[in-house]
Amino acid sequence: MLEVRDLVKRFGALTALDGVTLDIRAGEIFALLGPNGAGKTTLIGAVCGLIRKTSGTVKLFGIDLDQDPVSPKYQVGLVPQEINFDPFFTVSESLFIQLGYYGKRRDPARVTEVLRALSLDEKASSPTRALSGGMKRRLLIAKALVHAPRLVFLDEPTAGVDVELRRDLWSYVRKLQTGGTTIILTTHYLEEAEELADRVGIINDGKLLLVEEKSALIRRLGEKKLEVRFKQKIEGLPEHLWSAGAVLSADGCRLSYVERKGRPSVGEILRLIYAAHLPVEDVETRRSRLEDVLLLVLRGAPKPEPASVPAREETLRGDELLGVAVRDK
């Protein structure tokens, strides 16, 4: 689908992309994550023809962009990060123009369909300048999708879009994927990547630090935290809990524990607590999210090795067996 090899982009002394190599599989949702200025938008720009690369190769659908920069573009859609709109035209005119640019004939049914999918159908005849910020963002998405591309780049697609519409958009993106569209996403809302992505790539200072299946990454680098509140103050923890790594708060009313590789599971700790007849009032567990994992990787967490992926499913079952209220924050 998309093959990027040793891609380098320098802006004067600044190296925005430092030898990026990446393969995107057909039909996947790939999230490109990293701090501001990491090179996400530059990478998208180099693939979409907005940026002149310094070196390296980019192949779209098997076609080297150095040989043919134009024809692969028929199948690509881009939602740029910066909002843009042409104030001379209405919402639906903008979409007809976009369809035409991609060599497609005027197709009112298709335009209506895309407008409806992005909840813009009521604004079809409004001038684009009259749209709110969130609507302008959705118009950008509509423009990127109206020609039904096989590969879509969504660079911060939901910035400034309210929560409800963001959810709608996510379900639309999943629907696109079901229809066979490949999606490359950058986002500041890690919840969005967590919700949508099949694989994630983490980029920093122009270097691609890691590319991994999202669930495998969270399993590998994630932690699980346990917090137990007691009905009354406890005078010290039993020795086996304490030696397992559980910590009692200074006021003696709370126990906290972090499950990591090589330590007892949260389920095991809970079993020990109940076995010691401690007066449990409430139990909370919190599992690492993509956000925590991203921070770990940016701070230099190890790259994936197939053998090092631990199985964590049993610990989950442990919680359920004990029948305690498990709240996932």
Next chain:
Amino acid sequence: MNVIGTKTLLSKEVRRFLRVPGQTVLSPLISTSLYFVVFGYSLGGRVQEVGAIPYIIFIVPGLVFMGMANNSFLNTSSSLFITKLQGTVVDLLAAPLGPTELLLGFIGGGMVRGLVVGLLTWAVAAAFTGFRLAHVLPTLGFVIIVTYVFSMLGFLTGLWAEKFEQINFFPIFVMLPLTFLGGVFYSVEALPEPWHSISLFNPMVYMVEGLRYGMLGSSSLSPALGASILGVVAVVATAFAYAALRSGYKLRV
């Protein structure tokens, strides 16, 4: 070749200037009409005739030329510059539109505006002086190549410009003086030396005289020379624009 894409861009460019007709069509029409009234009537009363042609008729081709050249130039330069400014240039860069498609769309739009203004100017003039068209094909040829050349020059300026001020640089500091000194309102033949010889270095003189030959049937200079100069400028400007688009000059960082 993306034919539908090219047609779409062309029609977008035309609709863009038709959305603001007061600014893009009416205002040049009023200014050229004022030139016509002021120079034609007030000055015409004193000059009477230039080479057996009444002065008021003599200035018509030059006014048509000015309307076409200015508006072709302004359309491409401001449209491309605004596209860069408002960020919609991303839509063009990401779309399957190569240099050929982009040039055809933008230049076509500029030419249509130049032709519309030129035609309207001529219609206004004809209302005062009656229709007069000596050579149809040479006139048509000049009209097409003039609007093409100035659309292309506008495109290059819009590509190069990073500030609004730079858009106006060429029309104000180059086009305006060269047109006014280019025999729109007088015949360069009538100028004393050294101004006559100096004027012959002004390419606008040949363009205006060429159109004058087409429309009025007589001119003091060879229309073939005017056509050749326009042809050379057209080829050079097109080559520059094509190379700039291919390399991504000022469009792709």
